[in-house]
Every structure is written in C-alpha cells, then in structure tokens.
Amino acid sequence: MHLWETATRPVPSPAEPACNDSTPRYLTARIVAHRQIAAATFRIRLDCPEIATQALPGQFAMLRIPDRLDPLLARPLAVYDSFSAPEGDAVQGPPSQRRYVDFVYVVHGKFTTALKEIPAGENLIVWGPLGNGFVAIPAVEHLVLVAGGIGQTALLALGKEQCGRASYGLPPRSRPTSRVTLCWGARTAAAFGDVADFSQAGIDVHLATLDGSAGQQGTVIDLLNTLEPDWNSPESRHVACCGPEGMMEAVAAWTAGRRIGCHVSLEAPMACGIGICFTCVARVREAASGASPDEPPAWDYRRTCVEGPIFSAASIEW
Ligand SMILES: Cc1cc2nc3c(=O)[nH]c(=O)nc-3n(C[C@H](O)[C@H](O)[C@H](O)COP(=O)(O)OP(=O)(O)OC[C@H]3O[C@@H](n4cnc5c(N)ncnc54)[C@H](O)[C@@H]3O)c2cc1C
Numbered sequence: 001m002h003l004w005e006t007a008t009r010p011v012p013s014p015a016e017p018a019c020n021d022s023t024p025r026y027l028t029a030r031i032v033a034h035r036q037i038a039a040a041t042f043r044i045r046l047d048c049p050e051i052a053t054q055a056l057p058g059q060f061a062m063l064r065i066p067d068r069l070d071p072l073l074a075r076p077l078a079v080y081d082s083f084s085a086p087e088g089d090a091v092q093g094p095p096s097q098r099r100y101v102d103f104v105y106v107v108h109g110k111f112t113t114a115l116k117e118i119p120a121g122e123n124l125i126v127w128g129p130l131g132n133g134f135v136a137i138p139a140v141e142h143l144v145l146v147a148g149g150i151g152q153t154a155l156l157a158l159g160k161e162q163c164g165r166a167s168y169g170l171p172p173r174s175r176p177t178s179r180v181t182l183c184w185g186a187r188t189a190a191a192f193g194d195v196a197d198f199s200q201a202g203i204d205v206h207l208a209t210l211d212g213s214a215g216q217q218g219t220v221i222d223l224l225n226t227l228e229p230d231w232n233s234p235e236s237r238h239v240a241c242c243g244p245e246g247m248m249e250a251v252a253a254w255t256a257g258r259r260i261g262c263h264v265s266l267e268a269p270m271a272c273g274i275g276i277c278f279t280c281v282a283r284v285r286e287a288a289s290g291a292s293p294d295e296p297p298a299w300d301y302r303r304t305c306v307e308g309p310i311f312s313a314a315s316i317e318w
C-alpha cells in the first residue's frame with residue numbers, strides 16, 4: 001500500500017498485524033476509546049496495529065479528521081503507549097500482538113478542539129510511526145524523565161521500557177533495566193492526567209506546579225535541584241526531556257552545567273511529517289564541526305520529523 005493511498009482496510013486479527021515493516025502508511029483507524037483525563041486533556045485509543053506493533057518510544061504519528069478541510073493539515077501527536085486490548089491497560093502483550101495505540105492530547109487549537117468531540121466508533125486518518133524515537137539513549141544507572149505540560153506523552157513508553165515493564169517495536173529492543181524518575185511540571189494540579197501510568201510502571205514520580213496546587217511549588221528545574229542537590233557521577237545518569245521550548249532550553253543548560261547527558265523531544269509545528277515540506281526545521285549543531293577548538297560547531301537545519309524529534313540537547317542551537 002502506498003503512503004498516500006487512503007485505505008479502509010479489513011481489520012486484521014491481533015496475531016496477524018497488517019504489516020511488519022517500518023514504512024509509515026496513510027491509514028484509516030477507528031477510535032475505540034476516548035475520554036477526558038485532566039483539564040482540557042484527552043486520551044484516545046485507535047485500532048491501528050501498524051503503529052501499535054512498530055512504534056518505538058519517542059516516535060509520533062500524524063493525525064487528521066476525515067472529510068474536513070479545516071484544519072487541512074494533519075497534526076503530530078506522540079505515541080503514548082500501545083496495547084493488545086481495546087479497553088484498559090492491564091493487557092499489553094508483546095509488541096507483535098499489539099493492535100491499539102493511545103495518544104494523549106491537550107486541547108490547544110483547531111485540530112484538538114475538533115478532535116475532542118469525535119466519539120468512539122468514528123475514524124481518523126493517521127500515518128506513522130514517524131521520527132527517530134529515543135534510540136540513542138545510553139545505558140545508564142538512572143534515567144531521569146523531565147516533562148513540562150503535555151510533554152509526558154513522549155516519555156511514558158521510554159520509562160516503561162527502561163524499567164523493564166514493556167518493550168516496543170519489531171523486533172522488540174531489550175534495554176538494561178535501570179532506575180527511572182519522572183519530574184513533571186505544570187501550571188496547576190488540574191493539568192496532570194493518568195499519573196498512575198508512570199508510578200504503576202515502577203517510575204518514581206515527582207510533580208511540580210507553579211501555583212503549588214500539587215507537588216513542589218516551582219518549575220522542573222526546582223524539582224531537579226531539590227531531588228538530588230549534588231548530582232554527582234554524571235556519567236551514570238541521563239535526562240530525556242519533552243515540553244515547551246523554553247523549559248527544554250533550561251533543562252539543556254541545567255544538564256550541560258553538570259555534564260549530564262540529555263536528549264530532548266522537539267515539538268516543532270509540522271505539516272507533512274515525512275520530510276517533504278521543511279516546515280519543521282530546527283537548528284542543529286554538527287559535532288566537532290568547528291574549524292578550531294575555540295570555535296563553536298557550525299549548525300545546519302534539520303527536519304524534526306525525520307532527523308528528530310529526538311536530538312541531543314547539546315546539539316540544539318536554541
Ligand atoms: C513530534 C510531536 C509530538 C507531539 N505530541 C503531542 C502530544 O502527544 N500531545 C499534544 O497535545 N500535543 C503534541 N504535540 C503538539 C501538537 O502537535 C500541536 O500543539 C498542534 O499544533 C495542536 O494542533 P491544534 O490544531 O489543536 O492547534 P494549532 O491550531 O495548530 O495551534 C494553535 C497555536 O499554537 C501554535 N503551535 C502549533 N504547533 C505548535 C507547537 N508544536 N509548538 C508551539 N506552538 C505551536 C500555532 O502557531 C498556533 O498559534 C506534538 C508535536 C510534535 C511536533
């Protein structure tokens with residue numbers, strides 16, 4: 001099936017996913033569950049074995065509402081998790097048996113405002129999985145996930161994989177089990193939805209709010225400082241971060257100052273999601289590209305949808 005060929009396909013059995021290569025396809029997927037989980041935040045489950053079986057932590061999909069010209073362009077949403085059952089999350093199963101994929105979104109503009117009104121049983125147009133995912137995260141003793149606002153969506157699968165609670169992709173990757181901490185910051189307590197997804201996976205959850213209504217009052221930087229003031233042995237730790245750009249820039253500076261490795265998931269506006277339109281470019285520095293050690297490395301534009309969305313924080317020209 002060609003990428004641009006819209007297909008209402010026969011539903012494959014869970015044991016026989018419709019495809020097992022990594023080529024993103026332009027598909028029609030049925031909504032099987034859709035519910036509100038926090039203020040202006042919704043969780044939607046699609047019947048889409050192509051993405052459920054293959055998506056790696058940190059990858060995303062493009063979503064569109066069929067038969068609507070406004071909004072015309074699809075929107076990117078991070079793959080939150082994947083399951084083998086249409087309801088609940090008790091049964092996840094191995095990636096080859098997964099058929100359902102979850103996305104979590106905050107109501108923001110035209111697409112998400114329209115999406116929240118679409119009930120289970122209706123279809124969406126979707127293509128993915130897209131992007132590189134968190135494939136370059138090194139094996140460390142302690143992985144710290146840092147989320148701002150709705151940024152947790154890109155981090156759950158990585159945390160579950162790193163805790164040894166789930167694997168993702170075909171063939172599934174095996175990652176060394178390690179300690180995982182989530183530092184999640186938001187304006188107010190009402191923004192936190194399905195926090196138990198993280199804690200039940202064995203992730204140590206710490207919340208921060210600007211108004212003090214949940215967790216520590218302040219930002220994720222305050223949380224990081226409070227959690228472990230010395231942050232010694234930086235080589236045994238790594239940070240994976242997703243959230244508003246200013247927050248990611250602050251986390252990048254914080255980790256750089258402590259020589260802690262950090263990867264960020266950039267949320268650039270996107271139009272095609274597959275590398276054609278260059279809507280999504282970010283300025284990324286080439287490693288060791290400076291003419292002399294005193295010169296900063298040169299940067300070039302990189303497409304967030306194909307070369308990202310995950311980049312080393314040190315490589316981003318913010
Ligand atoms: C790889 C990736 C994964 C994402 N995952 C999620 C997710 O899991 N959940 C979620 O809720 N959102 C996610 N987003 C962000 C989401 O795609 C955008 O917020 C999207 O624009 C929402 O569509 P909308 O039509 O509701 O809002 P729009 O009408 O598109 O946007 C309204 C306003 O926000 C601005 N805007 C649009 N996109 C962005 C952006 N990325 N950053 C800052 N400002 C923007 C527009 O210029 C406009 O002013 C992700 C983005 C990327 C690139």
Ligand code: FES
Pocket residue numbers: 269270271272273274275276277278279280281303304305306
């Ligand atoms: S969104 Fe079109 S090139 Fe990235």
